[in-house]
Amino acid sequence: MQQVAAPLEDERAKTLEIIENNNHDPKRLVKILQEIQAELGYVPEIAQRLTAKKTNTPASQIYGILSFYNFFRLFPPGRHSVNVCLGTACYVKGAENILKEISSRYELEPGQTTNDRRFSLDFVRCVGCCAIGPVMTVNGKVYGKMKPEEVKDVLGEYK
Ligand code: FES
CATH class of the missing domain: 3.40.30.10 (Glutaredoxin)
Incomplete structure (x- = not known):
């Protein structure tokens, strides 16, 4: 299924909802990031920043996870x-x-x-x-x- 990147506000709202549904739990970072990608088609910078802030995790750790697992996308999907x-x-x-x-x-x-x-x-x-x-x-x-x-x-x- 083709996915189109959501506007920034939409990305922000969906990211916050996913983090909330996971109780801001830093032990669920991979799951949170997977859910964000499933929802938005990739893990945009705003989602990375919000995940770091709301789970009280260093941004470097978020980036480390995204780099380690090659199924994460940091760019919006193409057509x-x-x-x-x-x-x-x-x-x-x-x-x-x-x-x-x-x-x-x-x-x-x-x-x-x-x-x-x-x-x-x-x-x-x-x-x-x-x-x-x-x-x-x-x-x-x-x-x-x-x-x-x-x-x-x-x-x-x-x-
Ligand atoms: S299809 Fe490429 S290795 Fe099997």
């Missing part, structure tokens, strides 16, 4: 979610070159969103289609036996 599989089977078939092609073509690193919010990029560790690796997915649609020169045409379909 199209691109994932490159870096599982072993895809990796040995050149998946890293697919990732590099996307990164250089769209100035995009894993975990980021393009400035125009067109694409978000992430990598995954196996989507269960190892036989057709290297694999890339766009909004869940699988593209197998990808070659770097095919990236432009595949992603060009997504405006």
Whole structure:
């Protein structure tokens, strides 16, 4: 499902509600941050600051958690979610070159969103289609036996 980032006030209100529902408990930081991401599609800076303040936790600790778990997103999601599989089977078939092609073509690193919010990029560790690796997915649609020169045409379909 495509998610659109909420306006700042909405992000603030939803973050406060989630923290309140978790009793401001610093032992529930990961859960709180997961719930924020589920609600907003990412963990915006305002949510990071509010979580630190309302749970009486140093901001550095919040950032540490967000950096440690690679499922947390610090940028708003794009309209199209691109994932490159870096599982072993895809990796040995050149998946890293697919990732590099996307990164250089769209100035995009894993975990980021393009400035125009067109694409978000992430990598995954196996989507269960190892036989057709290297694999890339766009909004869940699988593209197998990808070659770097095919990236432009595949992603060009997504405006
Ligand atoms: S390793 Fe890429 S689909 Fe399994």
